Amino acid sequence: MVLAVGIASAFADPAIIAHRGASVDAPENTPAAFREAWNQKADGIELDIWLTKDGRIVVIHDGSTKRTTDKNLVVRDHPLEELRKLDAGVWKGEKWKSEPIPTLEETLGELPVGKLIYIEIKCGPEVLPELARVISKAGKPAEQLRIIGFNFETLVKSKALMPEVKTLWLVSGSKDKITGKTTYPDLAAISEKASAAGMAGLDLNMGFPLDAAAVAAIKAKGLTLAVWTVNDPATAKRFAATGVDAINTDHPARIRSALEP
Numbered sequence: 001m002v003l004a005v006g007i008a009s010a011f012a013d014p015a016i017i018a019h020r021g022a023s024v025d026a027p028e029n030t031p032a033a034f035r036e037a038w039n040q041k042a043d044g045i046e047l048d049i050w051l052t053k054d055g056r057i058v059v060i061h062d063g064s065t066k067r068t069t070d071k072n073l074v075v076r077d078h079p080l081e082e083l084r085k086l087d088a089g090v091w092k093g094e095k096w097k098s099e100p101i102p103t104l105e106e107t108l109g110e111l112p113v114g115k116l117i118y119i120e121i122k123c124g125p126e127v128l129p130e131l132a133r134v135i136s137k138a139g140k141p142a143e144q145l146r147i148i149g150f151n152f153e154t155l156v157k158s159k160a161l162m163p164e165v166k167t168l169w170l171v172s173g174s175k176d177k178i179t180g181k182t183t184y185p186d187l188a189a190i191s192e193k194a195s196a197a198g199m200a201g202l203d204l205n206m207g208f209p210l211d212a213a214a215v216a217a218i219k220a221k222g223l224t225l226a227v228w229t230v231n232d233p234a235t236a237k238r239f240a241a242t243g244v245d246a247i248n249t250d251h252p253a254r255i256r257s258a259l260e261p
């Protein structure tokens with residue numbers, strides 16, 4: 001893929017973003033998964049954040065540690081010191097035993113030069129002051145950072161607090177419990193809403209009906225566009241052809257090799 005030049009797209013086009021790190025090959029949202037993402041030549045990583053009881057930011061997908069560690073704790077009810085004692089790797093296999101729940105601070109500290117990080121806010125706006133502090137302390141160029149989230153109001157507050165960091169609104173479809181059919185919000189409406197709020201872009205579930213015209217219409221609003229979570233090479237090629245800016249995947253090596261000329 002060509003390297004685009006310019007402020008809005010100084011990264012590979014489309015950028016390959018390792019979803020929760022290289023989460024097929026290593027335990028999600030751990031240092032091992034992020035190292036594996038760089039090994040697999042990802043352009044960036046995506047991760048999820050929660051606030052601990054003592055006001056620190058940890059990287060974990062769920063609000064509890066049940067699924068991805070050896071103990072069941074509610075993240076917001078426990079201090080960092082306690083959460084750090086958990087094993088966030090062994091559920092994936094003995095090879096990853098003792099892998100810790102990382103802090104956002106240390107993950108940002110290890111972000112390689114020129115690589116992207118998509119930080120998904122899973123908790124509420126209470127995390128924002130600490131997020132701003134951690135980002136400022138890390139001293140990384142804003143161009144490497146993205147803040148993403150499903151909660152529009154939290155993102156608006158995030159943008160007000162950290163105007164230099166690009167904010168992308170995560171949007172998905174909703175599944176009808178009876179028919180099982182998933183319907184997606186109108187692309188023009190969500191583009192308009194994001195653009196009017198000054199967001200940098202949209203980060204869309206791959207089920208949205210995206211073709212080249214739809215992507216061009218989103219970009220015409222001045223928005224960047226990422227899609228998630230694409231693990232199938234043919235689907236990644238289809239999205240790349242539409243002109244999306246970033247593809248989130250659990251398997252960066254597979255998608256990298258699919259998109260290589």
Ligand code: G3P
Pocket residue numbers: 019046048061120170203228248
């Ligand atoms: O990148 C967006 C995607 O991560 C949202 O879904 O559940 O994997 O956090 P989830």
Ligand code: CA
Pocket residue numbers: 046047048120
């Ligand atoms: Ca996520």
